[in-house]
Amino acid sequence: MKIHNTLTRKKEEFKPIKKDSVGLYTCGPTVYNYAHIGNLRTYVFEDILKRVLLYNGYNVKHIMNITDVGHLTSDEDEGEDKIDVAVQREQKTPQQIADFYTQAFKEDLSKLNILEPEIWCKATEHVSDMIKLIQKIEKNGYSYIGKNGNVYFDTSNFAGYGNLANLDFESLNTMARTEIDKDKKHPRDFVLWFSIKGSKFKGHILKWTSPWGEGWPGWHIECSAMSMKYLGEHFDIHCGGVDHIPIHHTNEIAQSESATGKKWVNYWLHGEFLLMKEGKMAKSAGNFVTLKTLIDENYDPSAFRYMCLNTHYRKKMNFAFEGLDSAQNTLSTLIENIRILQEKQEGETRQGKVEDYKKKFLEVINDDLNMPKALDVIWKLIRDEKNISNQDKYGMLLDFDKVLGLGLGGIEEKLQIPQEISDLIQKREEYRKKKDWKKADEARKELLDKGFILQDTSTGTILKKNNK
């Protein structure tokens, strides 16, 4: 399979370090608030990557972190810790905040049919690993301590700093909007360990003792420490959002490789942003949409997933409710087709045709996860009247859904039918037999008022929940 590597800005053939298994690290959430659908788009992309790897037969060891400390709103030791902000806002302990939003995050993933990582790791439970890593960096001469007591990473000492992002430091920061931390030797240096001693932010609740005094770890160090702990000092794939390329991932590489003295990650994959009409999604712009917002508007979370699949992960995706309506309609049609295929197992399959579709599907998903094309393949398959039996179509669609993750298997049993509703359906059937269309239609109308849609199809009468 081919994937686009940010390191080289090219599509490359994927070659794992070990023959059949893949180490995958994906940057997880900072758990101080709900995830918005822009965040979730990235997790959907990473899920697709993981599913494609699995579909290709690899064992995937997937690690995702939970950032529950040390993530300041600015890197310059003048911002606020996001967890602390939530603590003030909600009058809870840091632990309660982190637990609550971690739970909410996991529920979102589950609703979007995103596979859970093999290992979840919390920053607060790995501070000692981070300290050990900082000590290695220190020993190798890549750090210094500022007057404020913070431990900084010395970027000028690390050859190739910024290669991931193609950064040009001569022209960088000419329009920097933040004040430069005076304790840094160079503006692009970053904090490995925040010391409480010289910090303007003495109120920080979470703190640990360290060789550099009391304090807390910088944000970037957690991903380096935890990924290496679980995947080794050299592993296959690291993912995140594009925004992480110039700062977070650039710094992670510098820290990790200066600690171990060797190459850290082979492939970097980055998911593009979801944009609203007003631009990037941000609370300050008042366009913060969560999965719950969508569910409250009666959208199926899978419709959002379908929408994500319909745009390639390296393209900016425009989110609008009209687009989500479109995805929701598409998904209904898709599910209806699956239902019909399941009930009408007929038709004949011409030799080799199943293999053709499977080959085509594999080819497009292995071409840098081209899911829009994969959807093209499944629609062509559904509408192929001549070559494939319903049974084979059904089987293939469920197989392809291992990658798409739209939950196409097991779609029926969801609906719970109250007694009153089934009585009404029964009554309508009797009217229909007597050809009393007026009363039958009244019954159908009554069902609609109670939130159920009744449809007479060629395979019998079916009941659906009315979502709109």
Next chain:
RNA sequence: GGCGUGGUACCCAAGUAGCAAGGGAGCGGUCUGCAAAACCGUUAUGCGUGGGUGCAAAUCCCACCCACGCCUCCA
């Protein structure tokens, strides 16, 4: 100011040189007591604008216009 991405039908969106995917919406039809669903047909001589290269351009080159992102924390 620097760097980068993109502009394809009414909407979303593939396609990076060889006849413009797919989905939604609309319109026409088939089926059905009706409705709905489903299915079939249909909707870009055209790919932001203007030049250029080439047998051939949405695709490569140049210029311009527009939108967005990054250079602050960020998916």
